[in-house]
Amino acid sequence: MKGKEAAKLFYDNNKFKRAGAAPKRAQKTLLGEGGVQGLDGKPHRHRKSMFMSMMNDESLEKMRQLIKYEWEFAARHFTDQKEIILYEESKKIIMRAICSWAGVPLKEDEVKKWSDNMAAMFETPVSIGLEQHKGRKARRDSEEWIKEMVEEVREGRINPKENTVLYQFSFHKDHEGNLLDSQIAAVEIINILRPAVAVAIYVNFAALALYQHPDERKKLAKRDDRDFEAFVQEVRRFYPFFPFNGAKVKEDFVWNGYKFEKDTLTLLDFYGTNHDSNFWDNPELFKPDRYINCEEHPFTLIPQGGGDHHTGHRCPGEWITIDIMKTSIDYLANELSYEVPEQDFSYSLVEIPSLIKSGFVMSNIKRK
Numbered sequence: 001m002k003g004k005e006a007a008k009l010f011y012d013n014n015k016f017k018r019a020g021a022a023p024k025r026a027q028k029t030l031l032g033e034g035g036v037q038g039l040d041g042k043p044h045r046h047r048k049s050m051f052m053s054m055m056n057d058e059s060l061e062k063m064r065q066l067i068k069y070e071w072e073f074a075a076r077h078f079t080d081q082k083e084i085i086l087y088e089e090s091k092k093i094i095m096r097a098i099c100s101w102a103g104v105p106l107k108e109d110e111v112k113k114w115s116d117n118m119a120a121m122f123e124t125p126v127s128i129g130l131e132q133h134k135g136r137k138a139r140r141d142s143e144e145w146i147k148e149m150v151e152e153v154r155e156g157r158i159n160p161k162e163n164t165v166l167y168q169f170s171f172h173k174d175h176e177g178n179l180l181d182s183q184i185a186a187v188e189i190i191n192i193l194r195p196a197v198a199v200a201i202y203v204n205f206a207a208l209a210l211y212q213h214p215d216e217r218k219k220l221a222k223r224d225d226r227d228f229e230a231f232v233q234e235v236r237r238f239y240p241f242f243p244f245n246g247a248k249v250k251e252d253f254v255w256n257g258y259k260f261e262k263d264t265l266t267l268l269d270f271y272g273t274n275h276d277s278n279f280w281d282n283p284e285l286f287k288p289d290r291y292i293n294c295e296e297h298p299f300t301l302i303p304q305g306g307g308d309h310h311t312g313h314r315c316p317g318e319w320i321t322i323d324i325m326k327t328s329i330d331y332l333a334n335e336l337s338y339e340v341p342e343q344d345f346s347y348s349l350v351e352i353p354s355l356i357k358s359g360f361v362m363s364n365i366k367r368k
């Protein structure tokens with residue numbers, strides 16, 4: 001299904017459930033088992049509140065400062081190198097910032113190892129053979145790493161600050177008042193780290209958009225937050241990322257003449273909804289101006305899901321995603337000068353996730 005009305009239906013908790021909707025292969029790599037994505041009803045709302053409580057103003061401001069600090073640190077090193085692959089560098093920048101924000105200790109010489117592990121989980125969810133094996137190993141290793149950390153926090157052997165993800169998730173009690181199993185707490189902490197690192201994919205698409213739309217890039221020189229917001233929203237709408245999600249029908253019902261039978265897996269086409277010409281004017285054009293003075297789009301701009309963040313499955317990481325993108329775009333548009341050598345900018349509309357083939361190579365980087 002696609003489009004505004006279909007999205008409203010998909011996010012109706014009386015009609016659809018998530019239990020049993022995710023394929024095993026994705027659970028073994030991308031999602032993990034026992035996490036918030038597969039819960040429904042009260043257990044879901046309760047677990048979701050654990051994520052949402054971390055997304056307050058103070059905490060988001062902290063994340064903005066951390067990502068700026070990490071970009072600044074990385075930018076200094078970019079100027080010593082002949083060229084860099086933006087995708088590889090931004091995964092490390094984000095991993096440092098998100099671990100620091102989440103209270104997860106990460107040694108500098110382990111940044112690459114663990115950011116590669118996070119990436120392997122989202123780069124392989126639909127793959128088979130060796131690639132699938134790589135994703136599964138990354139999940140096993142990462143869960144073991146974080147599970148041990150949760151146990152150490154509980155035993156008082158490491159003491160993260162109270163307002164961090166590591167502390168809050170380690171001591172979170174479920175809707176029946178029990179501590180989460182340490183394995184599940186690990187799955188949920190990874191549900192913060194892994195998708196944050198995946199924002200590197202959007203950073204890459206933003207770099208491509210800046211390169212291919214120099215007039216839009218010029219607008220960002222004024223550093224007006226409204227222009228940054230519009231640019232980010234258009235990158236999230238225009239480029240492919242998480243193409244669809246699935247849910248199962250709760251009880252038989254009929255909608256617009258279509259019969260939905262209990263337990264039928266139903267997919268909502270996120271990319272198709274973001275490009276639906278019934279709603280979007282010239283959806284195949286990259287046009288950030290379309291967001292100036294317009295209202296919110298809870299069921300039409302759904303790159304990270306739609307509906308309500310608290311009661312539904314919409315991504316709780318949207319604010320962090322947008323903030324990481326804004327800071328990264330500011331560095332790419334205003335803080336750095338660089339050349340973009342000839343390379344393969346193509347990306348697929350059928351692979352999950354869709355990555356720019358070259359990873360976006362930048363050379364001769366200087367501070368402005």
Ligand code: HEM
Binds near residue numbers: 193198321
């Ligand atoms: C790279 C950018 C991101 C994309 C494209 C993305 C996309 C999505 C999508 C499509 C969903 C499912 C929505 C649904 O089924 O209704 C989702 C859920 C989720 N996302 Fe994100 N996300 C991103 C970043 C983040 C970040 C930065 C975090 C955490 C800091 C995060 C944490 C989560 C969690 C915990 C869920 C499960 C929510 C639930 O089931 O209630 N995501 N995301």
